[in-house]
Structures are given as structure tokens and as C-alpha cells.
Amino acid sequence: MGRLFGTDGVRGVANSQLTPELAFRLGQAGAYVLSKEHPHPRILIGKDTRISGDMLEAALVAGICSVGADVLRVGVLPTPGIALLARTLDVSAGVVISASHNPVEDNGIKFFDSTGFKLPDAIEDEIESIVLSEEKPWEVPIGGEVGRVIEINDAGRRYIDFLKGTVGRLDGLKVVLDCANGAASYVGPVVLREFGVEVIPICNTPDGVNINVVCGSTHPEQLQRAVLEHGADMGLALDGDADRLIVVDEQGNILDGDFIMVICALAQKEKGTLTQNALVVTVMSNLGLHLALKGAGMAIYETQVGDRYVMEELIRTGAKLGGEQSGHIIFLDHNTTGDGLLTALHLLAVVKERQVPLSQLASQMQRLPQVLLNAVVQHKEQLMQDERVLAKVKEVEKVLGGRGRVLVRSSGTEPLIRVMVEGPDQGKLKELAQGVIDIIVECDK
Numbered sequence: 001m002g003r004l005f006g007t008d009g010v011r012g013v014a015n016s017q018l019t020p021e022l023a024f025r026l027g028q029a030g031a032y033v034l035s036k037e038h039p040h041p042r043i044l045i046g047k048d049t050r051i052s053g054d055m056l057e058a059a060l061v062a063g064i065c066s067v068g069a070d071v072l073r074v075g076v077l078p079t080p081g082i083a084l085l086a087r088t089l090d091v092s093a094g095v096v097i098s099a100s101h102n103p104v105e106d107n108g109i110k111f112f113d114s115t116g117f118k119l120p121d122a123i124e125d126e127i128e129s130i131v132l133s134e135e136k137p138w139e140v141p142i143g144g145e146v147g148r149v150i151e152i153n154d155a156g157r158r159y160i161d162f163l164k165g166t167v168g169r170l171d172g173l174k175v176v177l178d179c180a181n182g183a184a185s186y187v188g189p190v191v192l193r194e195f196g197v198e199v200i201p202i203c204n205t206p207d208g209v210n211i212n213v214v215c216g217s218t219h220p221e222q223l224q225r226a227v228l229e230h231g232a233d234m235g236l237a238l239d240g241d242a243d244r245l246i247v248v249d250e251q252g253n254i255l256d257g258d259f260i261m262v263i264c265a266l267a268q269k270e271k272g273t274l275t276q277n278a279l280v281v282t283v284m285s286n287l288g289l290h291l292a293l294k295g296a297g298m299a300i301y302e303t304q305v306g307d308r309y310v311m312e313e314l315i316r317t318g319a320k321l322g323g324e325q326s327g328h329i330i331f332l333d334h335n336t337t338g339d340g341l342l343t344a345l346h347l348l349a350v351v352k353e354r355q356v357p358l359s360q361l362a363s364q365m366q367r368l369p370q371v372l373l374n375a376v377v378q379h380k381e382q383l384m385q386d387e388r389v390l391a392k393v394k395e396v397e398k399v400l401g402g403r404g405r406v407l408v409r410s411s412g413t414e415p416l417i418r419v420m421v422e423g424p425d426q427g428k429l430k431e432l433a434q435g436v437i438d439i440i441v442e443c444d445k
Contacts (some may be wrong), residue, residue, distance in 0.1 A: 004131065018108065033126050044085055046095070051109045064294055071149045080153065100243065102413070104213070164195070175197050233358065238340040282305045305412070327340070
């Protein structure tokens with residue numbers, strides 16, 4: 001068995017790869033490792049709306065209680081809400097059952113520590129070694145030492161109240177909110193309305209199987225149409241667990257996380273609130289972002305892909321704003337993970353303060369043409385070191401001649417290798433990217 005933990009917890013096809021048995025063992029091992037300093041540990045559990053969440057939650061609860069820890073069950077809540085409660089309630093850890101933007105058949109289990117941060121690799125490795133071991137390092141509790149389940153019925157309200165303390169009123173703005181039929185389907189419209197926003201919610205009727213289906217941050221086409229139909233100031237697209245945000249401006253143009261970060265970073269710099277005068281991004285961010293922010297005199301720190309690595313760099317540098325092109329954006333002054341609703345509120349606040357259309361704010365960044373293609377593979381780690389693939393990448397870099405770049409990386413959550421090519425000639429980019437994909441597929445046989 002390969003490493004269980006990817007860049008965002010343990011993920012797989014629910015009831016096939018991510019089985020109830022595995023969830024049970026993760027519950028046991030996670031509770032044991034994360035609760036060593038607590039005489040009677042308590043573990044918080046939340047989930048998104050996918051149908052397999054109930055099954056995996058039941059298995060996790062059983063595993064946690066079987067090692068003597070109590071479970072605080074909050075039900076459906078965005079991932080950043082779990083991170084918030086993990087650090088504000090008296091718990092040893094928080095657990096999220098979600099596969100984010102992935103299709104309904106997938107699910108995942110992700111841990112936060114008692115300060116609301118994702119676990120470092122060393123702790124994940126310790127949990128994994130126990131899961132894969134035949135031995136149990138804990139004493140099996142019996143009688144009154146077995147854990148119990150405590151229902152937390154006001155989790156959504158706690159998260160909403162937290163968000164309401166982050167920016168000022170937003171009266172006068174009209175917004176279409178795509179909830180991806182996911183974890184923010186209830187709290188999302190409520191929090192925006194309580195800020196005074198006129199909200200048109202769409203894709204906010206989850207039925208267990210429609211999460212992320214032709215909606216949300218990975219499919220904003222429906223949102224584009226709705227923004228134009230309703231004459232909205234903007235559209236907001238969350239993903240299944242609401243930790244990322246993609247935006248549509250009033251003209252129907254899609255704005256990814258790079259645009260959002262540029263708008264927010266420049267606004268903070270103008271107000272003198274951009275900590276360390278810096279932004280943290282990943283290698284996937286567009287060169288246009290670098291040009292826009294360096295032109296404004298900002299420092300830009302770059303990491304590998306994954307919001308956990310963005311977080312590590314924020315802590316290392318002392319910066320407070322960072323994120324990914326995919327829409328995972330961290331406002332570290334407020335929360336310890338990407339937060340789609342928090343990001344939306346900050347963006348809306350800039351529009352409110354400036355009294356200009358979102359499209360005008362987005363024009364502060366000129367996006368260089370970029371093509372991203374994926375190859376479904378079986379041996380992604382080996383392919384990343386394959387000499388034929390590396391030679392093809394060098395060939396493409398030579399063609400670009402220093403006026404662009406090529407990036408090849410393996411997904412941390414899916415059996416994919418992603419190829420991104422960026423440069424001034426849009427027509428040439430897809431051909432170059434496809435050439436790399438073809439070599440990868442051939443070498444995977």
C-alpha cells in the first residue's frame with residue numbers, strides 16, 4: 001500500500017479505496033496520536049454533503065470512541081468552519097470528511113490539530129504507521145472509559161458569527177452565490193444576507209449525490225449565465241467543502257484565485273495593512289500576477305502546489321496573505337486554512353470601498369496565456385523521474401526560449417499528472433502541452 005496521506009488528507013473512492021474499515025482505523029490512530037497530551041481527549045467531526053459522509057462518519061466515530069475519546073459531532077459544515085471550531089472549542093483535534101471539489105464517488109478524511117492547522121508530515125506519518133500496523137499502542141478502554149458522542153447544534157451559527165467579525169457592512173451589493181450543492185449551501189446565503197448583500201443562491205439544494213455536479217468552482221458556467229441574467233455585481237463559486245472561491249465579474253468573465261489575490265493584496269497595500277508587504281503563491285500562479293505585484297513593490301514568495309505549503313511559507317515569512325490559483329486563499333489574520341466565504345467577504349469589501357466594478361479591479365492584472373492539461377496515469381511518481389518525460393520538458397522549454405515556462409507535477413489527491421505551459425502565444429501553448437502529455441501517456445504503458 002502506498003502512502004495514505006496526500007497533500008490534503010486521505011482520499012479515495014468511498015467504500016472501495018476509502019472504506020469504513022480504513023476510516024475506523026484512522027479514527028483510532030488519529031485520536032491516539034493527537035490526544036497524547038490530553039487525559040480525556042475530545043475530537044471534533046464535520047463533513048460535506050456527499051452521501052458517503054454518513055457511512056464514513058459512523059466508522060470514524062466508532063474508531064475514536066473505541067480508544068476512549070469523545071466525539072463532538074457538528075454535521076455539515078465548511079472545512080474552514082471545522083478549522084475555526086478546532087481552535088476555539090476545547091478539543092484535541094478536528095476532522096473533516098470531504099473530498100472538496102472531487103466528484104461524489106470520492107471522499108476524504110482530513111485532520112486539524114487543536115490550533116486549527118493541518119497536520120505536518122511527521123504527525124501524518126505517525127498516524128499512518130499505526131493504521132498500517134497490526135499492533136495497538138493504546139490500552140483498550142472498557143466501561144465508563146469508552147468515548148461518547150456529543151452533538152454540537154450551533155456550529156453553523158458559530159461560524160457565521162466569526163465571519164461577521166471580519167469585514168464591515170456590504171449593503172447595496174448584489175451577488176449570485178453558487179454553493180456547489182455542498183457544505184456552504186445553508187451558511188453561505190445566510191452570512192451574505194446578514195452583511196446586507198442581496199443574494200441570489202444557486203446550487204444550494206444538496207441531495208447527497210449532486211455535490212459539484214456541473215456547478216461550483218470547477219464548473220462556473222451556470223454562474224456566468226446567472227450573473228448576466230440578474231445583473232449582479234459579481235458571482236461567487238464555492239467548491240464542495242467551501243474552502244476555495246472562483247469569481248465571475250459583472251460582465252460574466254471568470255476570475256481565478258490569482259486575480260482575487262492581486263485585488264486583495266493591492267487593496268491591503270494601499271491601506272498599509274499588507275503584512276510584510278508580501279504575498280505567498282504557488283508555482284502555478286500566472287506570471288501576470290508576479291508582474292502586477294512586483295510592479296507595485298511587493299515581495300512574492302513561491303511554494304510547491306498545496307495550500308498546506310502556502311501556510312508553511314506564510315508562517316516562515318511572517319506574511320498573512322497567500323493562496324493558490326485554484327481559489328484556496330488564506331487570510332491568516334482570520335483563519336488557519338483556505339476559506340471561500342471569508343475570501344468572498346474580503347473581495348466584496350474592496351468592491352464596496354472602491355465603488356468600481358469588479359472588472360475594473362481585475363484589470364490591475366494582465367493574465368498571460370496559460371494551458372493546463374491532465375493525464376490520467378497509473379505510475380505518477382515514476383513518470384515524474386522518467387528521462388523521456390524530462391527530455392520532452394527541456395525540449396518545450398527550448399521552444400519557449402525564456403518567454404514562458406512549463407510545469408509538470410503530480411496531483412496529491414488524484415491519479416493525475418498535470419502539465420501547465422505558459423507563454424505569449426496562446427495558439428502554440430496547447431500544442432506544446434499536448435506534446436508533453438503524449439509522452440507521459442506513452443511512458444505510462
